[in-house]
Amino acid sequence: MPVALYYLLRATGLSALTALALSAVPPAIGAAWQLAVRRHADPVALLVQGTVVLALILSVAVHSPRFLLAKDGLITGLWGLWFLATAVPERTRRGGTAGRGTAAQAARAAVVRAARRRSCSPGRCWRAAGSSPPCPGMTCGGPSRGSAGSGGCPA
Numbered sequence: 660m661p662v663a664l665y666y667l668l669r670a671t672g673l674s675a676l677t678a679l680a681l682s683a684v685p686p687a688i689g690a691a692w693q694l695a696v697r698r699h700a701d702p703v704a705l706l707v708q709g710t711v712v713l714a715l716i717l718s719v720a721v722h723s724p725r726f727l728l729a730k731d732g733l734i735t736g737l738w739g740l741w742f743l744a745t746a747v748p749e750r751t752r753r754g755g756t757a758g759r760g761t762a763a764q765a766a767r768a769a770v771v772r773a774a775r776r777r778s779c780s781p782g783r784c785w786r787a788a789g790s791s792p793p794c795p796g797m798t799c800g801g802p803s804r805g806s807a808g809s810g811g812c813p814a
Contacts, residue, residue, distance in 0.1 A: 660685055660686075661682040661683065661685060661686060662682070664678075664681065664682040664685065665678050665679060665682040668681055668682065674724075675724040676718055676719070676722070676723070676724040676727065679718075679724050679727040679728070680715055680718075680719075680727070683711045683715065683727075686704070686707065686708065686711075687708055687711070689704070690704035690705070690707075690708050706734065706737065707734060710730045710733055710734050710737070711727075711730060713730075714726040714727045714729070714730035714733070715727060
């Protein structure tokens with residue numbers, strides 16, 4: 660619609676700057692309506708409208724429609740930077756290492772949970788031993804440090 664409106668306004672004899680500025684009004688009304696009625700701000704619409712307003716101010720200041728015509732390149736550049744910034748995995752952005760997939764993370768978390776279920780706290784071991792500290796032969800932990808049959812943690 661903005662392109663058709665631009666050509667219509669240019670055909671009526673308006674300058675390129677005025678036609679470009681007026682053709683930006685319908686998308687701005689649509690973004691404002693969405694914000695007012697749905698109470699939801701569309702980030703893409705806000706980015707585009709922000710660059711249109713900035714380009715319009717610059718174009719009016721220098722009396723040339725070049726900034727309004729170049730705004731599309733600015734928007735494309737901003738989107739390119741955004742895509743590059745979000746293409747880096749979050750773990751790498753936080754200083755971790757890349758390459759660990761979600762399946763590996765889930766498997767590691769499952770192993771950690773299983774190890775925590777097999778072990779018990781020192782207080783639980785002491786209560787199981789009936790003394791405070793536990794008997795010297797009492798071990799508490801996973802199968803590598805003892806088992807239930809040889810003085811390990813009670814269930």
